Amino acid sequence: MKFKMTFVCKGDKTKQEMDETCDQAYAVDQESAEKAAQDVIDRFNNTLRPGESERSVVRVKFVGGYAGHDWRKSNLVTKQDSYGGMYDEYTCARCKVTSRRYGLTRTLVRDAKYKSQKYDSCEWKLKKKDPKPKKPVKPLLVKPIQKKMTGRKKVRRRKQARELT
């Protein structure tokens, strides 16, 4: 999940703070986000290039949510589409969105049914799990049925009255 870390460069005398938003699957709360931030910084410090100086974490803020998908290759053998293009299939380990990667390009193209912007990250899945509370159902108002005097009854009564006389 996402977290924001603030760090400083050890060689920088002005101690200017810099922010970076990261995304690590194992950063699921404040504590694990702090560890993840330290891991990112350690990795950076262990692979310094000329001109770069060591960094140190100042603070970490757990954000939550996902910045991107956790793509896993799902086919063993490279596939071929109907146009002869070679591709590999990828499935997100978190939300099961699928995509393809053609040839040796670095970009993954989401499958047609996941084209919508909604599927840019796994958050659609999180939202789905938390549906809006249902509105209470109003009881139906039942009108009392009024019995109407039918015309026929009236006629019969008048007839009876005439017979009596």
Ligand SMILES: [Zn+2]
């Ligand atoms: Zn996903």
